Amino acid sequence: MTIQVxxxxxxxxxxxxxxxxxxxxxxxxxxxxxxxxxxEHPINILVAINLEYAQxxxxxxxxxxxxxxxxxxxx
Amino acid sequence: MSIHISxxxxxxxxxITQHQKQSALEKQFGATATFIGSMRDFNDGAxxxxxxxxxxxxxxxxxxxxxxxxxxxxxxxLDSLIIHRVGDISLADPIVLIAxxxxxxxxxxxxxxxxxxxxxxxxxxxxxxxxxxxxxxVENNTDGT
Numbered sequence: 001m002t003i004q005v006x007x008x009x010x011x012x013x014x015x016x017x018x019x020x021x022x023x024x025x026x027x028x029x030x031x032x033x034x035x036x037x038x039x040e041h042p043i044n045i046l047v048a049i050n051l052e053y054a055q056x057x058x059x060x061x062x063x064x065x066x067x068x069x070x071x072x073x074x075x
Numbered sequence: 076m077s078i079h080i081s082x083x084x085x086x087x088x089x090x091i092t093q094h095q096k097q098s099a100l101e102k103q104f105g106a107t108a109t110f111i112g113s114m115r116d117f118n119d120g121a122x123x124x125x126x127x128x129x130x131x132x133x134x135x136x137x138x139x140x141x142x143x144x145x146x147x148x149x150x151x152x153l154d155s156l157i158i159h160r161v162g163d164i165s166l167a168d169p170i171v172l173i174a175x176x177x178x179x180x181x182x183x184x185x186x187x188x189x190x191x192x193x194x195x196x197x198x199x200x201x202x203x204x205x206x207x208x209x210x211x212x213v214e215n216n217t218d219g220t
Contacts, residue, residue, distance in 0.1 A: 009201035074200025
């Protein structure tokens with residue numbers, strides 16, 4: 001099983017990738033570290049796990065989808 | 076209750092009228108509150124010519140459905156409708172429509188206000204503006220004043 005990691009908007013452009021697959025990790029923050037090679041994350045970056053808002057220290061399970069994105073600006 | 080994410084321009088007034096007819100509530104509601112957000116030609120002191128609206132499709136749909144359900148739990152609504160554009164947006168295009176129907180005005184007005192504020196703060200949409208000096212991601216929503 002793998003974990004799918006997604007980036008959106010300005011973060012997607014900064015990372016140069018919209019999604020990536022990784023092997024098991026413990027938390028969303030571990031997923032960030034693995035995909036970005038421990039890049040420092042902007043303080044206002046938001047996290048979602050399986051389409052629900054979460055935190056960097058939230059646990060991640062095999063098969064989960066973890067997303068990172070900047071503050072939202074819809075409406 | 077209805078949510079629609081649209082890549083095509085929409086006419087909010089037509090949508091409101093059609094929804095009212097289809098929802099079979101025409102003789103029950105006494106109040107309709109609406110919010111329509113449209114694209115301005117300026118932001119942060121700069122001229123804006125167009126924009127692209129990106130979103131996180133699966134999360135957007137789920138988030139807006141949950142938001143609409145919460146509004147119906149908090150207020151005595153008869154029906155509600157949320158439409159949000161994504162993709163290429165032109166000047167003056169409607170971006171978002173929120174409409175709430177209730178028997179009396181307070182529920183519809185308060186729910187409509189709550190829905191647009193929650194959407195703007197939490198729904199995963201992002202605007203990228205085209206300005207004279209190039210493209211720029213909008214970093215924060217205005218506070219609404």
